[in-house]
Structure formats: C-alpha cells, structure tokens
Amino acid sequence: DVKVTQSSRYLVKRTGEKVFLECVQDMDHENMFWYRQDPGLGLRLIYFSYDVKMKEKGDIPEGYSVSREKKERFSLILESASTNQTSMYLCASYSGTNTGELFFGEGSRLTVL
Amino acid sequence: AQKITQTQPGMFVQEKEAVTLDCTYDTSDPSYGLFWYKQPSSGEMIFLIYQGSYDQQNATEGRYSLNFQKAKKSANLVISASQLGDSAMYFCAMRVDQGAQRLVFGQGTRLTINP
Numbered sequence: 001d002v003k004v005t006q007s008s009r010y011l012v013k014r015t016g017e018k019v020f021l022e023c024v025q026d027m028d029h030e031n032m033f034w035y036r037q038d039p040g041l042g043l044r045l046i047y048f049s050y051d052v053k054m055k056e057k058g059d060i061p062e063g064y065s066v067s068r069e070k071k072e073r074f075s076l077i078l079e080s081a082s083t084n085q086t087s088m089y090l091c092a093s094y095s096g097t098n099t100g101e102l103f104f105g106e107g108s109r110l111t112v113l
Numbered sequence: 114a115q116k117i118t119q120t121q122p123g124m125f126v127q128e129k130e131a132v133t134l135d136c137t138y139d140t141s142d143p144s145y146g147l148f149w150y151k152q153p154s155s156g157e158m159i160f161l162i163y164q165g166s167y168d169q170q171n172a173t174e175g176r177y178s179l180n181f182q183k184a185k186k187s188a189n190l191v192i193s194a195s196q197l198g199d200s201a202m203y204f205c206a207m208r209v210d211q212g213a214q215r216l217v218f219g220q221g222t223r224l225t226i227n228p
Contacts, residue, residue, distance in 0.1 A: 009156075031213060031214050033215075035218075040122070040220055041220060042117075042119075042204060042218040042219050042220045042221050043204065043206075043216075043218040044218075045215060045216075045217075048213060048215060050212075050213055056213065058215070088156070090158065092158070094214040099146070099148075099163035099165075100146060100163070100208060100214050101148060101160040101163060102158075102160070102214070102216060103160075104150075104157060104158035105157070106155070106156050106157045107156040107157070109156075
C-alpha cells in the first residue's frame with residue numbers, strides 16, 4: 001500500500017528556533033512536494049524536488065529551505081521559525097500514474113509561539 | 114496566471130441528496146489536468162477524481178463525477194446520494210507543469226452532510 005509518512009503530527013516551537021519537518025515515501029517516487037495549508041488560502045507550494053539533491057522553489061519559498069539527500073526522504077527546514085509560519089504542512093509525492101495524482105502524508109501541524 | 118477558484122467556503126446538504134461543488138480555473142495552457150481531493154478531519158488528502166483537458170467525456174468514479182465545461186473553464190464535482198461520511202473539506206486542483214507535476218489548489222469548500 002502507498003505510504004507517505006510525516007514524522008510529526010503536531011509540533012510546538014518558539015520563535016527563532018530551527019525546525020525540521022521530515023517526510024518519507026516508500027514508493028520510489030521521483031517527485032516530492034511540500035505544501036502549506038491555511039484556512040481560506042487552500043494549499044500553497046513551498047518547494048518541490050524531482051530528484052535526489054535537486055530542488056525547485058514553489059510559490060512561497062521565503063523562510064524555508066529543503067533537503068533531499070535520499071530518494072525516499074524530503075525534509076522541510078525552517079531556519080528561524082516565526083509566528084507567521086504557524087500552519088499545517090503537507091508532504092506529497094507524485095504517483096507516476098496516467099492521471100498523475102499526488103499522494104499525501106497526514107500533515108504536520110506546526111505552532112510557533 | 115494559472116489559478117483555481119472555489120467560491121463556496123461552506124455547504125450544508127441533507128443526507129442522500131446530490132451536491133455540486135463549484136470550481137473554476139484559469140490557464141492559457143491547452144494541456145492541463147484537473148483534480149478533486151477530499152480532506153476529512155483526520156487531515157490526509159484523498160484523491161477522488163481526475164479530468165484531462167483533452168478528455169472527451171466527463172470523468173466518473175463511483176458516486177463522484179466531474180462536470181467539465183471547457184468553454185466556461187469550470188470543473189464542478191458532483192456527489193450523488195450524499196452520505197454522512199462525505200462531510201469533509203474538498204479541494205479542486207490543476208496541474209500546471211506536466212514535467213514536475215505541480216498542482217495549484219483552490220481555497221477549498223467545507224461540506225457538511227446533515228442526517
């Protein structure tokens with residue numbers, strides 16, 4: 001069965017802390033994505049990666065960086081967390097099917113105090 | 114600019130009724146894909162249905178169908194015979210980059226099914 005696993009469902013951090021959100025997929029997918037979900041704004045793409053060590057900025061990359069050292073793992077990094085980064089973060093990988101749907105993890109709800 | 118618009122923040126429907134969730138899109142690319150996802154309160158995004166821009170027929174998956182009107186740039190989701198378990202957030206999305214498989218999402222519609 002397809003699986004995208006995000007390491008933490010809920011995190012509470014303080015302003016200025018460095019935050020790591022981890023995502024692992026077991027489907028050998030090339031493309032992986034980090035989205036941020038906020039009420040009334042839907043999902044917005046932060047970064048994506050189409051291969052190991054490759055990354056591309058999405059629509060809202062400011063304040064974030066990513067790391068993809070292994071194919072199955074895609075990490076989102078907040079170098080210095082701020083309160084406006086309080087949000088739900090969703091990781092996804094591309095299915096490779098004809099329809100091209102994304103498979104999503106269960107999300108990580110981050111609160112920055 | 115490539116954009117998805119969902120104009121219904123919330124909808125309330127009686128159980129067993131059909132419901133239509135609206136979605137309009139904007140793109141100048143002739144080749145695109147349209148998706149609907151369901152997000153229950155547990156948080157995971159569940160893929161429901163897909164429509165390609167060149168598909169001649171409307172997509173259907175069980176109780177879900179996509180009313181694709183290309184000239185109007187609309188891709189409404191129709192759920193027949195709604196059930197209590199259909200209560201969730203619903204997102205319309207468009208693939209904007211065939212190579213990278215990037216999706217642009219709408220704001221979402223919260224659907225509540227009343228018994």
